[in-house]
Every structure is written in C-alpha cells, then in structure tokens.
Amino acid sequence: MSQYMLSDINLDTLTELFNIGIGQAxxxxxxxxxxxxxxxxPHVSCKTMKDAETEIDNxxxxxxxxxxxxxxxxxxxxxxxxxxxxxxxxxxRRLLDxxxxxxxxxxxxxxxxxxxxxIILNACFYSISNILECKIAGEIPTHSRGNCRQLFSSSGxxxxxxxxxLSMKFSIPNHDVHGVISFLMSMNALQKLISLLDQYVAKLxx
Amino acid sequence: xxxxxxxxxxxxxxxxxxxxxxxxxxxxxxxxxxxxxxxxWLAETSGIHARDALNKTLPELFPKxxxxxxxxxxxxxLQQQLSSMLSSSLNRHVLPLHKQSSVESEDDISVAQSIxxxxxxxxxxxxxxxxxxxxxxxxxxxEALLKQRGExxxxxxxxxxxxxxxxxxxxxxxxxxIITFDINGKIISRNPSTSKIFCISNGFKGDLYLQEFILDLxxxxxxxxxxxxxxxGYTSCNVRKSWPEATGKRMDKRIFPLEISVTPLDxxxxxxxxxxxxxxxxxxxxxxxxxKLAQNxxxxxxxxxxxxxxxxxxxxxxxxxxxxxSTLLLIDLDHFKQINDNMGHNIGDEVLKFVxxxxxxxxxxxxxxxxxxxxxxxxxxxxSGDSTEVHHLVERVSQSLSTTLDIDSYExxxxxxxxxxxxxxxxxxxxxxxxxxDVAMYYAKEKGRDNFQFYTxxxxxxxxxxxxxxxxxxxxxxxxEFTLYYQPQFNIKTKKIVGAExxxxxxxxxxxxxxxxxxxxxxxxxxxxxxxxxWVLKEACQQCTAWLENNLVCSDFVMxxxxxxxxxxxxxxxxxxxxxxxxxxxxxxxxxxxLTESTLMEGHRKPDEILQELKKxxxxxxIDDFGTGYSSLSYxxxxxxxxxxxxxSFVDDINESSDSATIVNTxxxxxxxxxxxxxxxxxxxxxxxxxLAFHHCDLxxxxxxxxxxxxxxxxxxxQNYQTNMK
Numbered sequence: 001m002s003q004y005m006l007s008d009i010n011l012d013t014l015t016e017l018f019n020i021g022i023g024q025a026x027x028x029x030x031x032x033x034x035x036x037x038x039x040x041x042p043h044v045s046c047k048t049m050k051d052a053e054t055e056i057d058n059x060x061x062x063x064x065x066x067x068x069x070x071x072x073x074x075x076x077x078x079x080x081x082x083x084x085x086x087x088x089x090x091x092x093r094r095l096l097d098x099x100x101x102x103x104x105x106x107x108x109x110x111x112x113x114x115x116x117x118x119i120i121l122n123a124c125f126y127s128i129s130n131i132l133e134c135k136i137a138g139e140i141p142t143h144s145r146g147n148c149r150q151l152f153s154s155s156g157x158x159x160x161x162x163x164x165x166l167s168m169k170f171s172i173p174n175h176d177v178h179g180v181i182s183f184l185m186s187m188n189a190l191q192k193l194i195s196l197l198d199q200y201v202a203k204l205x206x
Numbered sequence: 207x208x209x210x211x212x213x214x215x216x217x218x219x220x221x222x223x224x225x226x227x228x229x230x231x232x233x234x235x236x237x238x239x240x241x242x243x244x245x246x247w248l249a250e251t252s253g254i255h256a257r258d259a260l261n262k263t264l265p266e267l268f269p270k271x272x273x274x275x276x277x278x279x280x281x282x283x284l285q286q287q288l289s290s291m292l293s294s295s296l297n298r299h300v301l302p303l304h305k306q307s308s309v310e311s312e313d314d315i316s317v318a319q320s321i322x323x324x325x326x327x328x329x330x331x332x333x334x335x336x337x338x339x340x341x342x343x344x345x346x347x348x349e350a351l352l353k354q355r356g357e358x359x360x361x362x363x364x365x366x367x368x369x370x371x372x373x374x375x376x377x378x379x380x381x382x383x384i385i386t387f388d389i390n391g392k393i394i395s396r397n398p399s400t401s402k403i404f405c406i407s408n409g410f411k412g413d414l415y416l417q418e419f420i421l422d423l424x425x426x427x428x429x430x431x432x433x434x435x436x437x438x439g440y441t442s443c444n445v446r447k448s449w450p451e452a453t454g455k456r457m458d459k460r461i462f463p464l465e466i467s468v469t470p471l472d473x474x475x476x477x478x479x480x481x482x483x484x485x486x487x488x489x490x491x492x493x494x495x496x497x498k499l500a501q502n503x504x505x506x507x508x509x510x511x512x513x514x515x516x517x518x519x520x521x522x523x524x525x526x527x528x529x530x531x532s533t534l535l536l537i538d539l540d541h542f543k544q545i546n547d548n549m550g551h552n553i554g555d556e557v558l559k560f561v562x563x564x565x566x567x568x569x570x571x572x573x574x575x576x577x578x579x580x581x582x583x584x585x586x587x588x589x590s591g592d593s594t595e596v597h598h599l600v601e602r603v604s605q606s607l608s609t610t611l612d613i614d615s616y617e618x619x620x621x622x623x624x625x626x627x628x629x630x631x632x633x634x635x636x637x638x639x640x641x642x643x644d645v646a647m648y649y650a651k652e653k654g655r656d657n658f659q660f661y662t663x664x665x666x667x668x669x670x671x672x673x674x675x676x677x678x679x680x681x682x683x684x685x686x687e688f689t690l691y692y693q694p695q696f697n698i699k700t701k702k703i704v705g706a707e708x709x710x711x712x713x714x715x716x717x718x719x720x721x722x723x724x725x726x727x728x729x730x731x732x733x734x735x736x737x738x739x740x741w742v743l744k745e746a747c748q749q750c751t752a753w754l755e756n757n758l759v760c761s762d763f764v765m766x767x768x769x770x771x772x773x774x775x776x777x778x779x780x781x782x783x784x785x786x787x788x789x790x791x792x793x794x795x796x797x798x799x800x801l802t803e804s805t806l807m808e809g810h811r812k813p814d815e816i817l818q819e820l821k822k823x824x825x826x827x828x829i830d831d832f833g834t835g836y837s838s839l840s841y842x843x844x845x846x847x848x849x850x851x852x853x854x855s856f857v858d859d860i861n862e863s864s865d866s867a868t869i870v871n872t873x874x875x876x877x878x879x880x881x882x883x884x885x886x887x888x889x890x891x892x893x894x895x896x897x898l899a900f901h902h903c904d905l906x907x908x909x910x911x912x913x914x915x916x917x918x919x920x921x922x923x924x925q926n927y928q929t930n931m932k
Contacts, residue, residue, distance in 0.1 A: 032275060032296050073287070096295055111320070115293035122279075122288045129286050137287035140322060 021127030040169040067117025073135040075192040077185035231339030251303035279323040283335040287325035294320040383483040391416040405456040421453040506562030514576035535585040536643040540655040542581035621656035691914035705764035708746035747790040771805040780819040794824030821846040854888030
C-alpha cells in the first residue's frame, strides 16, 4: 500500500513499533489472567477508509464491537480496536474467571473489552511516543457497536481519508480471535506521523 | 488535604477537593509518584489516614499487594499522559480496601474496584495522575439502578469524577427544589433552591418533614404521598410518580401551586426518596391570564365563542348525568348593522357593551353570558328547569334590551330578538341545541323582532318540515312536483275574465301541497329559484298559448307571472322572456311580469335599467303588493309601469279601517291619473267588491270570484263562468 505516501521503510518501522507495543500488551494481558495470551505480529497497511470498509465487509464482520480511544498531542485522531461482535464475547469469556455466569458476562463484557482495548491501544501509543519521541495523550476508552461504516463515521472523518490499519490475531488457549486496529487521522496528522518516521529513520541511518 | 497549597494545583484539582466527601476513592499522585491527595473514603476503606498516606508512593503503602497493572497505568499517565481504565472483573481487588458488609454486621468484605487513571496537568505544566476508584462490590445492583435511571447517568460508569461534579453543580444551581427524604417524610438533604422556594431561613437547623410543605397530593391523583412512601407498596411503585399540580405551603404559611415528582431510591438497603419540586405559581398566573385572554371577548369582557362552546359541552355532559334541565338563550340585536353603518362603529361598540352589561346583570353567578360574534350573544342558564322562572328572566332581559340609549348625544334605539331552548338529558349535542335556539330566535325575528320565542314542539315540527323540504327541494323540479295554479282576474265593470295570475305550487310527495311562502324563501336561499323561475315562465306561457289557441279565453287575455328578486338581478331575464315568447309563440301583449317594490329597490342594478330592459320585450309590467314598500311616487312617473296591484292587506281592511279604505281610494286615483291600470287582489266579499267598483278600480282578483286552481279546473271554471255570463 505504498502508494499512499508511506514508504516501505516507514511501514516497516511502524510494524516494528507496533510489534513492540503489542508485545507489551500481550505480556500485560497474560500477567493479568495468568494465562498465555499471544498477539501476532501486526500487519500494518495504509488505505482509504472506503477500501478498509470493503476489505472487512464479509459475513463475520457485519456486526462489530469496537473500543475507541481518542488521542491528541503531536498528532491527533481516534484509534479503534475492532472485533467481530461474536468474537468479542468469546474473548471476554476466555479472559474472565470460568465461574462467572453467562448473564454476568454480558453485563461485564463492555467493562472487560474496554480494559483489553485500553491495554492494547495504550501499549501502541506508548511505544510510538516513546520511540518516535513525541507526545501523545490518550483519553479514556469508550465502547461502541455497529457496522464498519457506523463505527468509522462517528469519528467525523470522510470516506476518502487515509487510515492506518493494523491487522492481528489474538491467540488465547483454544481460541483465535482476529482483531483490527485502525488509526483514523486527518491528513495533517498523517503527514506529521510520516515526518516523525522519516526523522527516526534518518537518525538510525546516521 | 490541608497539605496541598491550592496555588500549586490547577482549578481542576481544587474542584477535586470538593470530592473529599464522595463515596469513591480519589488519589492524586505527583510526578515523583508521591500521593498528594487521599480522600476520606480511602482512609476509611484502607485504614490508612491521609496524613500517613501523603507524600508516600503506592508501593510504599502497599508493599505486598499492589498490582503491576495499576503501577503501569500510573506510569503511562505521568510519562505519556495516557489514560487507563482497570476493569473490576479483571483486577478484582487492586488495593486492599475493606468495608463493613452491612450496617448490622461487623464483618468486613473486600471492596471490588473499578479504576480510572487519568493524567492531569496544572497551570505550571506539572503533571499529576488522578486515580479514581469506584466501589463496584454491588455492581449488579448498581447497574440495574443505573439502567433504570436512564442513559445519561451511564456517564457515571465511565467518568464518575466529572459527572459527580456535574450532577452536584446541576443540583446546586437548578431553580427546582431537590430533596431526599425517608419513609417518614423526614427530609434528609435539600438543595439551595429548596430554601428559596419554601422560604426556609438560612440558619434553620431543625428537622423538616415533607408533609409540612406539600398539602394535597392525594387530591390530585387519588394517591397520597404516604402511599408512595409505604414500603409495602414500594415494589409495585418503584418508578417515578408525579403530581403535575399540587399545593405547597411556604414556611411563612403562604400557599402556592407546585409540580412534584418522587423517585424511590433503594440504596444500601435503606429506602429513601428523591423529590423534584417546581414552583409553578408564575406559570399558573400566566396560564390564567392566557386563558382569560383566550376565552373572553376583548370588547365586552363576556366569554367568547370558544369558552361558550366548551362550557356548553360540559353542561350537556352534566345534564346527561344529573337530569337537571337547563336553558340556552341566543340573543341577536335587531338592525344592529344599521346602527353600525349609520352612527359608526364606536356607537355600535357601546351598544354591544351595554348589552353585555345588561346580560351580565340579569343572570345568576352560575350562568354564563357569551358574545358569539358580531351582535350575537348567548346565555346559558344552568339548572333552570322551571319554565316560568326562565320565562320571567327572558322577558326581563328582552325588556331591558328594548330601550333607547344616549350615546355621544346620539339617541340609539335598540331591541333584541331572543330564541330560547330548554334541554334535558336527552339533548343530542351542542350543535343541535344551538340550532334549536337559533330556530326560535329566527321565529322571534319573523314575528316582528323585539320579542322572544321558546323553542316549542310546534316550532320543532316547522323546522323539521323546513329542513326536510330543503332536502327534497333539489329533486322536486326533476320529479315534476311543481305545478302552476291560476287565479282568474276580472274586469270589475264587464265582469269578464281578462287574465290570470300564475301561482307556483309544490306538490310534495309527503307533505302534500306546500304553500309558496314556506318554500319560496328556501328556493331563493338555495339558488334553485333561477331554474324554477324559468320553468314557471315557460309553463305559464305554454298554458296561455294553449288556452288562446283553444279560444278558451279572449285574445287580449293576460297571463301574469311573478318574477323574484333573485331572478331580476341577472341580465338574462329580458333575454329569457323574449326567447320563451318565441318558443311558445305567445304574443308579448298576453304576458305581464309582476315585480314587487322591494324586488326593484333591493336589486343591485338600478330599477329603471331593469324595467327598461323588460319593457323592450314589450310585455306588461305590474307592481305587486303596492303600498307596502317604498311606494315612491317618483318611480311611478319615471318607470314604464303598466299596472299597480293593491296589496291584499289594504283590501282586506277596507270595511274595518277607514285608513285602509282611504289608502285604496288614493292608490286608485293615483293610478288613474297616471294612466295605469289598477288591480285589487284579495277580494273576498261582495262589500269589498262594491267599494272597489264604486271607486272605479279596474280589475279584481280574489276568493270572492275564484281561488287559484289547476289548469284543468281553470278550464272548467272559465267554461262554466262564460256559460253563466251568457
């Protein structure tokens, strides 16, 4: 997807940054539930919102559950961690103690999802701001449901905007859950990110 | 607490100080991870007093049990300004906090915590970390409560700190009184507006009870505040109850209207209630004012049409229940238009005000007088079953309204026509009732105005017949129900039949032969007069032609046809006459058009224009009912008139009244001097005929010779008459 302004080397750099962050998130999650949670190396791509919508427009991805966290600072936007809704419940069930009843799970689902999203997204923010030496402040996450279009449109960005997308796989014992992180940013914010990446790459090659 | 210098903290942090008392844990941590705020709730649940917690780090306070996730979140907040939330489900008991499981039990239970960690920066760019801990031990219970309280309170779950502040601010600043009270009505807490609304002095310290302030809740909804407070009833009524209009009592004993809603709140096993109370006295005042504006006539101050209708509807409903008869009066001023036109609207308005005053003085307090519009008034006499009593009242009103007023040096003579209708439980509806009174009023007008008329059985029949006639009138022409009757006219000297007047009759399939004076006005009102008039003209001409052809009548026989005011207004009347003459082959000299004076004078067009046009056709023109209308001598001279017809009313009285005799005599002289033929109608006896003959009246018509009859009877009559003559 290099046609959208991000050079291959920038994409590689981002993949590495996110990989570090997500690694930390996996450690935090494992630590919390005393079970091994693995998160795959994310596939990072850059595409228009329209493309992103069509790409994840298959049967499993009709009804989605998303954790959204606003961020602002050197560059601002919204980060969304998206799961198919049916997977989100399975994930919650795996993460919670097995003695919790189904009724209670649905009550707690949102709470748990918020924290899982919070851990993963914060890890990504942390890793980016730490390594690229920039400031990103993250807000408290919120949870929403709906189809792809509804989730994206609530962020106030039009469908031609470019989004930065991370696809990855959660592996918890006996279960794989696919999730996507989308960074919805304005063009200015994306430019800022690119210039930060360029600076970082330049520094490395010195 | 006191250890923090307010100057070092930004406004946000100062606000947090207010949260000292809240039921949540608040920890503020500075950049060095030292605790700078440790609120009461934490002191209670952790057993660590604020003075021991301040300036320490969390791991120092809880070396064993503090979990990595919380510390990492604090790191994130202080270093990267990332916010975190720790779900109670995944991090059940992050800090070792305990509370009593219930009031009765002394057992401690561990507090389940939902934690929000937020970075916050003060004015000097110092970064703090705010840790907000919610007790979610009773999560399920709480969630159910939250759901019940609605979506907006869900905010609490996400950002309890901010929303607590918001809610506090709303409660403190709203103009409504918000109080919480227990099942005895004892007020536990109240917001500042409560004191304002109920005039509670600032220093007041004693116990207050809701019952002292709210007086008549049960009167409003059949449900008392006690019934809401009844804990047994609680399960069935644990939703919000509201009383849109209750009576409140201020501390200074003043009574005022208020709106109240009460929500039960089952918190910590103790049932309390929250009441929101709004002082609606201002709203009520403006409502009352608006109602008055909307329901009263601005000129007279009487009730207006809409209030009248709604009161009448209510009374009808009451009457159906209690079977007490009442009376409706409709009052219409006579000739009010002329007062307005001739003396100006100011005088007219004064007259209306006088009528309003008169009506208002004449009736009892429970009765209602209204102005329906223009010069039309109505009075509802409630419970006035006694007809004689009402009769006297109506008579009195009628008399007081028949008077001469002295307004701005004008002498204004007024009178009114009053229609009254009694009604009882069997009354159909308000429209029908008004119609009855209306019928009575018009009857009063017909009787010559300045009187009153009750709607009676007889009047009901008349109006029913009229209504039914109106319906059937439309079909009557099609069904050939109309027929012409002919009344012969005689030469008073030769005794010969010289003509006939064609008279319209309606042979109704149900009512039989209907008199013209009952249906001609209907024809005019419905506009059918045009078609019927045309038919009459054609029929009469055809008949006349036939009789001439059969030599039944002499060649100068004249058929007189009445033309109404409505017909004459249209330009086509002259054309119509010409074409009918053409079609029937009747000579113009055999046709005579009878017009009344009022027909001529009330027409929009000038009378001489109408007459000139008619005259062009060559037919004779006769003025009907002469003497009853304007009787302008100038038009007799000016207009191409051939005949004068003396009105029946004078002819009738010839023998009784010398005045009538003189009038008849004068008309005859006048006509002869002007070279007009004069005809007397309504001749019913020999004495009258002799008088007319003596005074040289030309023609006569009346029952003494023959009454109006059908064409067949007319033919028989003429043949017999001529035979007898010979």
